[in-house]
Amino acid sequence: MTDRVLELLRSRPDLADAAAFPFNFDVDRAYHVEEVHPASGASLEPIAGDDTGGTYFLCGGTAVLHASSEGDAVLFADSVGEALEMLVRLPWWCEDLSTELDEESLAAAVRAADDEAREEFAPELDARRAALLSGLGLPERPLVELLALSESAARRTDPDHVLLNSEELCAYLLEESYRPSLRDVVLGPGREALERMRSGDVDVRKEVAEDPVLWAGVVRAAGYDRRDGDLPLLRELLRRGHAEGDEWYRERWLGAMLVALHGQAEDVPLLRTATSGQVTDSAEALEWAHGLDAAEESPFTWIELARRQGRVEHARVALIRMLDDTGPDAQRLRELSRALERIGDHAQAARAQFNLLSLQDTAWDRAAEAHVLARLERGKGDLAAAGRALDRARAAVGLDGARTDGTVAEWHRRGLGLRITEQHLELTLAAVEAGAAPLARATMARARLLLDMIAKESAKALSPLSTRATWAVAGLRPPGD
Known part of the structure; x- marks a missing residue:
C-alpha cells in the first residue's frame, strides 16, 4: 500500500x-x-x-x-x-x-x-x-x-x-x-509481579510458581528492590524455585543469597538445599551472601533472560551493539558468538567468531575455533565461507602441508578430529541441497580422508552422517551432464 x-x-x-x-x-x-x-x-x-x-x-x-x-x-x-x-x-x-x-x-x-x-x-x-x-x-x-x-x-x-x-x-x-535499558525491559514483568505478591495477591503467587521465567524475573527484581519485610516472600520464592532445573541455577543462588542476607538460623536447612550443601550455618551463609552480592552482574544475564522471555529482538540488538563495541577480547567474543548462535543470528555469530579466530595463538585453538566458524557460516547460508573456514581448520592441524606448533599432536584421535570431520560431512549435505555440486564433491573427498584418520570410535559415531553424505553425493549428476 x-x-x-x-x-x-x-x-x-x-x-x-x-x-x-x-x-x-x-x-x-x-x-x-x-x-x-x-x-x-x-x-x-x-x-x-x-x-x-x-x-x-x-x-x-x-x-x-x-x-x-x-x-x-x-x-x-x-x-x-x-x-x-x-x-x-x-x-x-x-x-x-x-x-x-x-x-x-x-x-x-x-x-x-x-x-x-x-x-x-x-x-x-x-x-x-x-x-x-x-x-x-x-x-x-x-x-x-x-x-x-x-x-x-x-x-x-x-x-x-x-x-x-x-x-x-x-x-x-x-x-x-x-536506547532502552535491557535490564529494565526484562525486569518489568518481574517487578510488576513482585509488587502484586507484596500486596498479598494470591493469583500472582500461583502464576509465579507455575512460570519459571516469571519466577526468575521476580527473583531478579527482588534483588534490585530489597525490603526488610520481604523475608517470608523470599523464602516462598526459594522453596518454589530451587527444583526448577539447572537452567535457573543463577536465580536460585540469587534467591538463596537474598534469604541468607537476613541472617536467620532457621533458614539454614532451606539454604543448604538450595546451594547443594555449600551453606551449612547462618554465619557462613551471611559471609557467602555478601560475597555474591559484591559480584559484578554480567550483561549476558539480561540477554539470557530476554531470550527466555521471548524478547529475541531485544536480545539480538543488545548483542550486536556489544559486539560493535568489543575489541580484541577473546573471552567476550566467544560469549557473543555463542549467545548470537543461540538466538539464531548466525551472520552476527560468524562475525564474532571470525574475530575470535584471528586472536588464537596455538594451532589447536585455531582449529577448534575454525570448525565453529564453519558451522556458523553454513548456518547463515554462506557455504563457500564455510568451506574456507574448514580449509583453515585443516591447515591448523597440518593436513594441508602447513607447519604446526605441536599442540595438535594426536588431534585425529581426540574430539577435535571428530568435530572437524563432522563439519565436513554437514557441509557436504548442505552443498548437495543447495545444488553446489563441485563444493559437495570436494568436501566429501576431504571428509573421506578424515574418516580414515580419526579414531575408530569417532568414525563409528559419524557413520550415519557419513552414509547420508555419501549417498547424497552419489545422487548428484556426473560433471558435464
Whole structure:
C-alpha cells in the first residue's frame, strides 16, 4: 500500500520542491551512501534524502527511519505524513527544542528561528510551509504534542528499527539517551509481579510458581528492590524455585543469597538445599551472601533472560551493539558468538567468531575455533565461507602441508578430529541441497580422508552422517551432464 503523503510528493513537483527546500526532504535524492538493512529483517525503502548525505527510509511499510551519512540512525516518525509535519513545523534550523518547554515557549523558539531562516536563506519560508501543510493535508497539532511524538519515535528505535551496514553488519549508532535499558525491559514483568505478591495477591503467587521465567524475573527484581519485610516472600520464592532445573541455577543462588542476607538460623536447612550443601550455618551463609552480592552482574544475564522471555529482538540488538563495541577480547567474543548462535543470528555469530579466530595463538585453538566458524557460516547460508573456514581448520592441524606448533599432536584421535570431520560431512549435505555440486564433491573427498584418520570410535559415531553424505553425493549428476 502506497503512503498517501509520499504519493503526493512523488506526483506533485511543486510540493516535492517545497519539501526539498528549505525543509530538506528531497524525494529526488532517494538513495543512501552504502548498502544497509534492518536487523529485524523488515522491508526497507529509501524515499528521500537530505543535503548532508542522509537518507529517509520507509521501514516495515509505514515507519520513517532517518540515517545519516556518518553512521547514525533513528526512528523519525510513525508515518510519512507525521515525518513531514515534524520537518515543516519543527524544522532543522530550530535547535535546542525540549519537551520541557510549554506550547508558548516552543512557539516562541520556532518563531525566532524562523526569523533568522527567512533573513539568511529562506525568504519564501512562510509560503512554502503553507503550501505543504495545505497540499499534503497535514494537521496542525500542538507543537508540544508534535515534539513528544518525535521523542517517542526516537526512543522506539531499538530493537525493531536498528539499521545495519550490510557488508560489515555493524549497527548504526543511536544516542545513549534513546536506547532502552535491557535490564529494565526484562525486569518489568518481574517487578510488576513482585509488587502484586507484596500486596498479598494470591493469583500472582500461583502464576509465579507455575512460570519459571516469571519466577526468575521476580527473583531478579527482588534483588534490585530489597525490603526488610520481604523475608517470608523470599523464602516462598526459594522453596518454589530451587527444583526448577539447572537452567535457573543463577536465580536460585540469587534467591538463596537474598534469604541468607537476613541472617536467620532457621533458614539454614532451606539454604543448604538450595546451594547443594555449600551453606551449612547462618554465619557462613551471611559471609557467602555478601560475597555474591559484591559480584559484578554480567550483561549476558539480561540477554539470557530476554531470550527466555521471548524478547529475541531485544536480545539480538543488545548483542550486536556489544559486539560493535568489543575489541580484541577473546573471552567476550566467544560469549557473543555463542549467545548470537543461540538466538539464531548466525551472520552476527560468524562475525564474532571470525574475530575470535584471528586472536588464537596455538594451532589447536585455531582449529577448534575454525570448525565453529564453519558451522556458523553454513548456518547463515554462506557455504563457500564455510568451506574456507574448514580449509583453515585443516591447515591448523597440518593436513594441508602447513607447519604446526605441536599442540595438535594426536588431534585425529581426540574430539577435535571428530568435530572437524563432522563439519565436513554437514557441509557436504548442505552443498548437495543447495545444488553446489563441485563444493559437495570436494568436501566429501576431504571428509573421506578424515574418516580414515580419526579414531575408530569417532568414525563409528559419524557413520550415519557419513552414509547420508555419501549417498547424497552419489545422487548428484556426473560433471558435464
